[in-house]
Amino acid sequence: MKLQNLLYATMVACAFSACSNDDDPNIPDPALEMDASLTAVFSPVGNSGSSLKSITKAGDDAFGTVSKIGIAVFNNGAMGSAMAQGTLLSYVEKDNQSDTTACIAAKSGAVKFLVIANPTTDLFKGVSTLNGFLEKISDDAINTNNLLMSSKVYDLTLKAGRNVMVDNLAGSVFKNNTTADQVLREENIKVYRNVARIEVPSIKVNPREGFGKGKGAKLTLSKIFVANVRNGVRVGGIDGTTGLFSASLNWNSVVDGGSSLIAGSTTENEVAYSKENTTVIEYASGDTDGKSANITGAQFFVYDNASNNIISPAKNNATLLVLKGTYSYTTEAGTPATTSDAYWTVAINNNELTADGKDFPQHCGVLRNVKYVMHVTITGPGSGTIDPESNAASLTSKIEVVNWGEVVLDPSID
Known part of the structure; x- marks a missing residue:
């Protein structure tokens, strides 16, 4: 399947212990039972035809370079009365320098999921809510070297353990592992330039x-x-x-x-x-x-x-x-x-x-x-x-x- 011009958000089989959030002040107290994980997988720009440089399938893909990915998960009921709706559960950023994964801790139940391409340094520093993230994305200055892009906000229901979101499941690395991973949706996540x-x-x-x-x-x-x-x-x-x-x-x-x-x-x-x-x-x-x-x-x-x-x-x-x-x-x-x-x-x-x-x-x-x-x-x-x-x-x-x-x-x- 041709991956060019799409941002793929998929969930890989990784041990939950691989998600190290000890140094991240945005991550909730472990007592709130973070018992699920999402792992985003993405490929470097221009690698074997697999590219994050644009979501455009044909025509002009200029100003579509993705150098960094930010992935955020927010409470949408998973934490019950222990946490307000829209509160940040986890946020990670990864530079798009090589094939890589970004492991994100979460909580089983209802969450909201957002992907941001090319977030500027410390764009979300001190931000702890979904509305806060959306406001920061809205207000960020135009940088033509790395245009800010964002996905829609997804409503997802996670199960304890690993969760998968990938298009063309039969042709993916998850085809033989669906008993262990929950298939959230068979689709890819698109990001759009914000200008x-x-x-x-x-x-x-x-x-x-x-x-x-x-x-x-x-x-x-x-x-x-x-x-x-x-x-x-x-x-x-x-x-x-x-x-x-x-x-x-x-x-x-x-x-x-x-x-x-x-x-x-x-x-x-x-x-x-x-x-x-x-x-x-x-x-x-x-x-x-x-x-x-x-x-x-x-x-x-x-x-x-x-x-x-x-x-x-x-x-x-x-x-x-x-x-x-x-x-x-x-x-x-x-x-x-x-x-x-x-x-x-x-x-x-x-x-x-x-x-x-x-x-x-x-x-x-x-x-x-x-x-x-x-x-x-x-x-x-x-x-x-x-x-x-x-x-x-x-x-x-x-x-x-x-x-x-x-x-x-x-x-x-x-």
């Missing part, structure tokens, strides 16, 4: 009538940036809901009610969200299909700003892609005209709900673990503000939903 990815690989100048069509136009870029971005992401989902916000989905992704929207042009001068670009595109009268240029370096990582419906008003609430520059053209009368410090803006993925993707649900806006590829067409002199409605007459958008997840958009902006 969306926005890219602008190309820009075309294709003027409409009155703004250089058939006569000539030139776009001189100065900057590309994203606006209306969130400063955090909700992970874990919401219990009792369905669709995009459901905790039962692998995706379990919603806009964090506690996160703030960095609105307007504030991000124009922030390095994380703005890229200087001096590309010049000159459209001549003979360029019947417009003039295109490849763009390098226009790549951004943003937190969830997704919705079950079209986000309105887009200028205040939807995540925006904004181009800034100067547009020069020849008018119908043959005279030159120039608009300086102009903006061209499009609300990203906000024309209609996407179809369900292979690894992501139907949504508007930007969703974690989805890539939005923007092939932009400029058709006029732009606007003095970043309001996307001011550019509506010259903006079209074609969308195709695929994987990083990836959403390919072809907006045309005046």
Whole structure:
């Protein structure tokens, strides 16, 4: 079975005594009868085709390196009245340097189970509850070298002894050992990047009538940036809901009610969200299909700003892609005209709900673990503000939903 792009959480036959938790202050007192064990097994990146580098099965798996795995088990009733629901039972981290196992002590009965990829140093130090873990994941800064990823929160019922969770059981190392190990579920655990990815690989100048069509136009870029971005992401989902916000989905992704929207042009001068670009595109009268240029370096990582419906008003609430520059053209009368410090803006993925993707649900806006590829067409002199409605007459958008997840958009902006 091909393992590439999946995080496998399986339980191996290891003696409970191999789980040494003596030095971990998060582990409960032994008197609380930690009588079960989970052992996560994972392989190094690029080893014989077995890889943790991404959960994407096909297409773009960039920014998917897993260098460290964190596995947490929380009380969900197993400890009875001795411990509050959601209290941490055990947490271990393992570097992804070689084939390895991470043995986790637990308690038979109902527990919750969470996997985190690339936790930063001491991310969960002093944290002792499930909600605390989810808040830390939500608030952690974006590190493009090792993007933080997380699974959904699993509800599991453990038995005393060893517990197994693995896809394709018949083809696994557990096929002859099921009498000793409890098979929790025959599935793998997926982890998802906690940010969306926005890219602008190309820009075309294709003027409409009155703004250089058939006569000539030139776009001189100065900057590309994203606006209306969130400063955090909700992970874990919401219990009792369905669709995009459901905790039962692998995706379990919603806009964090506690996160703030960095609105307007504030991000124009922030390095994380703005890229200087001096590309010049000159459209001549003979360029019947417009003039295109490849763009390098226009790549951004943003937190969830997704919705079950079209986000309105887009200028205040939807995540925006904004181009800034100067547009020069020849008018119908043959005279030159120039608009300086102009903006061209499009609300990203906000024309209609996407179809369900292979690894992501139907949504508007930007969703974690989805890539939005923007092939932009400029058709006029732009606007003095970043309001996307001011550019509506010259903006079209074609969308195709695929994987990083990836959403390919072809907006045309005046």
